[in-house]
Amino acid sequence: MSSSHSPSRATKPVALVVGASRGIGRQVAIDLAKNGYAVIVAAKSITPLSALVNLNPFPPDPNSQLSTITTVAREIQLLGGDATAIAVDTTSYSSIQSLVFGAVQTYGRLDVVVYNSGAIWWGxxxxxxxxxxxxxxxxxxxxLYGIIQETLPHLRRTSGRIVVVCPPIYNRFFRGKTAYAIGKVGMSVLVQGLGMDFVREGRGMGIVGIWPAVAIESAATEQFTKKDPEYAKQLRKPDIFSDAILAMLEAPVEEINGKLELDEDFLRRYKRVKDFDKYSVVPGSNPKRIMPLILPDLTVEEQNDEGMRADSSKL
Structure with missing residues (x-):
């Protein structure tokens, strides 16, 4: 990896997409590159360059194990975009530190972080x-916390933005998958809490959570379509997610900071999108919405009364 960055790279906004080897993360990385971002494609899975030469077909199935950060970065480069693949194990803080160091060393700046990395066990x-x-x-x-800790100093220099794949908070989400929900809702709390920090700091930074209103075709849903091909009629393409994220990055910070958004609802409200048929995996199908139409408001009457605020780092 080069330790310097070219003048042309220095003028491009830079996006780090964590969890970008396949499915939704891959699509987000590709669409960010198509929209002028230099992209760091990060995840655990890599493809040796010798195997990449012989990979047939290329690009591989975007939801298969053959799709890795190496193949995604190569896809972007073949489309004329700027991408660098850097492996990361998000369970290791030292690995996260190496990722962010490598990203900044390569591009010299960081404008956007998308955290799509996730582990799932429903039961x-x-x-x-x-x-x-x-x-x-x-x-x-x-x-997520580790990625934010390491990227914040760099994002502060560019009034950057963070997009996190995490859900709105409501208790039906906990049913039948409590252990999974504990972590995902923890991510949602981080979005709202850090959003409040950003308001206090007044730096123009923003963090937002995004979640699908309708199930999206991915490696996670592939197990269901294999059992029942008709299930594909209930899925949308990952393009809806990347379209919503691109809209979030262009929106005024007050529109997104600290919010927990659904892809469809944000596009409907902010971009005035009315027709979502183009996102259906099966043309002409009408996928069922899996999220509530109205979500609870977590604020309280005393929302602006903070009482005695403390900072343990200064005590």
């Missing part, structure tokens, strides 16, 4: 082993 508490629980917390909430 009641009684059938969720401790190791699965711990892995989900390390990848989901701890990994």
């Amino acid at each position: 009641p508490v009684s059938t969720t082993p401790m190791k699965r629980f711990q892995l989900m917390q390390r990848v989901n909430v701890e990994g």
Whole structure:
């Protein structure tokens, strides 16, 4: 990896997409590149260059194990974009530190972070082993926290933005997947809390959560379509997610900071999108919405009364 960055690179906004080897993350990385971003494609999976030459077909199935950060970066480069693949293990803080160091060393700046990395185990508490629980917390909430800790100093220089794949907070989400929900809602709390920090700091920075209103075709949904091909009629293409993220990056910071948004609802409200048929995996199908139409307001009457604010780092 080069330790210097060219003048042309220095003028481009730079996006770090964590969890970009396949599915939604891959699409987000590709669409950011198409919209003028230099992209750091990050995840655990890589393809040796010798194997990349012989990969057939190329690009591989975007939801298969053959799709890695190496193949995604290569796809972007073949489309005329600027991409660099850097491997990361989000359960390791030292690996996260190496990722961010490498990204800044390569491009000299950081404008956007998208955290799409995630571990999934759906089931009641009684059938969720401790190791699965711990892995989900390390990848989901701890990994996000580590990425934010390392990228914040660089994002502050560009009034950057952070986009996190995490859900709105409502208790139906906990049903049947409590262990998973603990980590994902922890990510949502981080979005709202850091959003409040940004308002206090007044730096023009923003963080936003995004979640699908309708299930999206991905490696996670592939298991269902294999069992029942008709399930594809309930899916949307990942393009809707990247379109919503691009809209969030162009929106005024007050429009997104500290919010927990649904892709469809944000596009409908901010971009005035009315026709979502183009996003259906099966043309002419009408995928079922999986999220509530109205979500709870978590604010309270005393929202602006902070009482005595403390900062343990200064005590």
